[in-house]
Amino acid sequence: MDDRGPDVDSAVTSTAERIAAMEVRGAAAIADAAAEALATQARESDADRPEAFTRELREAARTLYETRPTAVSLPNALRYVLRGMDGDTVAELRAATIARAEAFQHDLAHAQTELGAIGANRLRDGDVVMTHCHSTDALACVEAALEDGKELEAIVKETRPRKQGHITAQQLREWDVPVTLIVDNAARRYLDRADHVLVGADSIAADGSVINKIGTSGLAVSARERGVPVMVAAQTIKLHPDTMTGHTVEIEMRDEREVLEDDHRAEITGDGDGDSDGLTVENPAFDVTPPRYVDAIVTEHGQFPPESIVTLMRELFGETTGEPWEP
Numbered sequence: 330m331d332d333r334g335p336d337v338d339s340a341v342t343s344t345a346e347r348i349a350a351m352e353v354r355g356a357a358a359i360a361d362a363a364a365e366a367l368a369t370q371a372r373e374s375d376a377d378r379p380e381a382f383t384r385e386l387r388e389a390a391r392t393l394y395e396t397r398p399t400a401v402s403l404p405n406a407l408r409y410v411l412r413g414m415d416g417d418t419v420a421e422l423r424a425a426t427i428a429r430a431e432a433f434q435h436d437l438a439h440a441q442t443e444l445g446a447i448g449a450n451r452l453r454d455g456d457v458v459m460t461h462c463h464s465t466d467a468l469a470c471v472e473a474a475l476e477d478g479k480e481l482e483a484i485v486k487e488t489r490p491r492k493q494g495h496i497t498a499q500q501l502r503e504w505d506v507p508v509t510l511i512v513d514n515a516a517r518r519y520l521d522r523a524d525h526v527l528v529g530a531d532s533i534a535a536d537g538s539v540i541n542k543i544g545t546s547g548l549a550v551s552a553r554e555r556g557v558p559v560m561v562a563a564q565t566i567k568l569h570p571d572t573m574t575g576h577t578v579e580i581e582m583r584d585e586r587e588v589l590e591d592d593h594r595a596e597i598t599g600d601g602d603g604d605s606d607g608l609t610v611e612n613p614a615f616d617v618t619p620p621r622y623v624d625a626i627v628t629e630h631g632q633f634p635p636e637s638i639v640t641l642m643r644e645l646f647g648e649t650t651g652e653p654w655e656p
């Protein structure tokens with residue numbers, strides 16, 4: 330065996346960079362891109378022995394895994410594909426990995442459609458939904474309700490700092506849904522006009538806590554106070570198996586320049602020295618909404634009260650084990 334590390338295909342590193350930079354974002358899109366990248370690694374590998382092929386795939390998975398820590402769909406996707414890497418020859422391993430990645434991507438798209446059909450049942454003709462950030466799982470529920478002939482309106486929270494609410498507004502307008510765009514601080518005032526809060530999730534913990542874009546927990550608390558039900562749309566790929574054994578979900582801290590650009594910081598502090606100007610900016614990307622503020626978690630397997638989601642987790646994941654990219 331030579332000393333060189335395993336070759337990681339440039340398509341894998343480029344996918345990892347795009348996920349880290351949030352050019353690919355949203356838990357479902359991240360999982361899809363990760364599976365695609367592993368399939369590309371398998372296809373392009375010039376490993377001549379099964380052990381070398383396996384090492385390359387594990388290294389590719391590790392490269393992808395290290396990009397975003399909170400969205401559990403990423404390790405779940407990597408785990409799923411690597412567990413299907415079966416065979417005695419490189420050709421067999423390659424074929425099995427590619428087939429497994431394709432099956433995963435197919436199931437992912439399918440699950441979102443099924444989830445949408447279930448979530449749509451909660452939405453009545455004429456309802457107003459308030460959204461936070463941009464979630465394709467949440468929008469799948471709206472799309473299915475529209476296809477059922479229901480008319481809906483939306484109050485869309487801008488969602489600082491990256492204003493991903495704009496993507497939601499654009500999608501809803503493409504579907505002809507009337508949209509009222511508000512700044513995050515206006516949410517409580519506008520809850521009086523909302524029939525549902527509808528959000529996605531990046532991870533769901535075993536106790537039913539929902540980890541989603543920063544600001545979700547405050548919105549959920551206000552919604553409870555106003556009597557507006559909170560509905561979380563999350564495919565089972567967002568269930569976090571490690572939380573069944575007591576692990577907590579890491580909250581991603583992003584670059585402070587998403588909140589405050591360098592030139593603006595210099596205006597505030599009166600100098601350009603970001604290291605010692607006495608101003609600290611913190612930029613957590615996600616927060617944790619306790620289960621008592623969530624009315625329903627909608628998955629492709631049905632709707633669950635948050636407290637019972639652990640039953641589904643056990644059924645789907647069994648006992649958790651180590652990461653497949655750790656030999």
Ligand code: RI2
Nearest residue numbers: 354355356357464465466529530542
């Ligand atoms: P879908 C997003 O995180 C939002 O928090 C959104 O609710 C969640 O992913 C799920 O998105 P980010 O990747 O998988 O924008 O439903 O940080 O599309």
